Amino acid sequence: MRDWGKESEYLHSTRRHLWNNDYFEFLVKCVWKIDKPVKIIDFGCGYGYLAQLFLPIIPKGSTYKGIDISEQLIENAKEIFCDNSESVSFEVADLNDYKPTAEYDVVICQAVLRHLPNPVQILKKMIDTAKDGGLVICTEPSRRLENAGVYIDSTDFYPFKNDDYLEQKWIKEIKSGGRDYQIGIKLPIVMERLGLKNIGVRINDYVDYVRSEDKDEISRFLSDHDVDSEFSDSNGFVAARCHVISYGNK
Numbered sequence: 601m602r603d604w605g606k607e608s609e610y611l612h613s614t615r616r617h618l619w620n621n622d623y624f625e626f627l628v629k630c631v632w633k634i635d636k637p638v639k640i641i642d643f644g645c646g647y648g649y650l651a652q653l654f655l656p657i658i659p660k661g662s663t664y665k666g667i668d669i670s671e672q673l674i675e676n677a678k679e680i681f682c683d684n685s686e687s688v689s690f691e692v693a694d695l696n697d698y699k700p701t702a703e704y705d706v707v708i709c710q711a712v713l714r715h716l717p718n719p720v721q722i723l724k725k726m727i728d729t730a731k732d733g734g735l736v737i738c739t740e741p742s743r744r745l746e747n748a749g750v751y752i753d754s755t756d757f758y759p760f761k762n763d764d765y766l767e768q769k770w771i772k773e774i775k776s777g778g779r780d781y782q783i784g785i786k787l788p789i790v791m792e793r794l795g796l797k798n799i800g801v802r803i804n805d806y807v808d809y810v811r812s813e814d815k816d817e818i819s820r821f822l823s824d825h826d827v828d829s830e831f832s833d834s835n836g837f838v839a840a841r842c843h844v845i846s847y848g849n850k
């Protein structure tokens with residue numbers, strides 16, 4: 601199993617380029633319609649990035665709890681939120697064994713189901729953790745959509761370059777019981793099968809754009825998007841994040 605505690609730097613870097621805050625606020629206020637205090641639980645919270653997005657815009661009196669298997673990331677999260685101990689809490693736990701002790705208005709996960717061999721089981725646990733009428737939200741990537749969203753201004757750039765690589769990787773990881781590169785796009789159907797109602801689907805509107813002069817940002821882009829460093833002298837870089845956001849009511 602991948603130890604995300606060792607990839608804290610990658611997590612922090614990619615999270616700085618994952619959401620437009622205004623789009624997240626639009627989801628909270630206009631789509632999920634969170635207009636009174638809520639109890640939120642975040643499955644596989646990492647260092648608490650989603651809490652950073654939620655806290656400034658959810659009604660006062662709301663609480664957030666993050667669960668993660670990585671002790672290192674939970675320690676990091678506790679440091680980041682040390683001034684918010686009344687409304688924010690974190691716990692080290694394996695989602696497979698975790699038994700929630702309360703019911704939540706909002707049960708969310710981001711980029712977690714993609715890495716698990718049993719995403720349906722964990723989604724079921726998320727649904728069981730939500731109150732009646734509560735919201736279950738999954739924001740998960742779909743690797744082929746992500747790949748399609750990359751453009752690099754170079755004569756060497758061929759948009760289908762990664763397709764064979766992705767196909768091989770997808771087959772290998774599915775066969776070995778590993779992560780599912782397509783989970784994001786499948787989730788609304790899985791949610792319906794598991795009995796969720798009022799299912800909605802969105803695509804994150806973040807597009808990462810890097811100008812050719814900004815060498816630090818170029819190396820950040822190549823590493824964040826897992827792009828070959830042969831493109832480091834290219835003229836410009838664009839990638840749509842393509843996270844699929846699926847949500848439904850219990």
Ligand SMILES: C[S@@+](CC[C@H](N)C(=O)[O-])C[C@H]1O[C@@H](n2cnc3c(N)ncnc32)[C@H](O)[C@@H]1O
Pocket residue numbers: 604605611615643644645646647648649650667668669670673693694695696709710711712715716
């Ligand atoms: C790609 S990271 C996403 C972290 C966070 N949701 C975010 O978007 O910044 C995946 C997270 O899932 C956590 N995770 C993986 N398997 C887990 C499990 N069985 N129980 C709890 N957390 C798990 C990892 O430790 C890691 O923090």
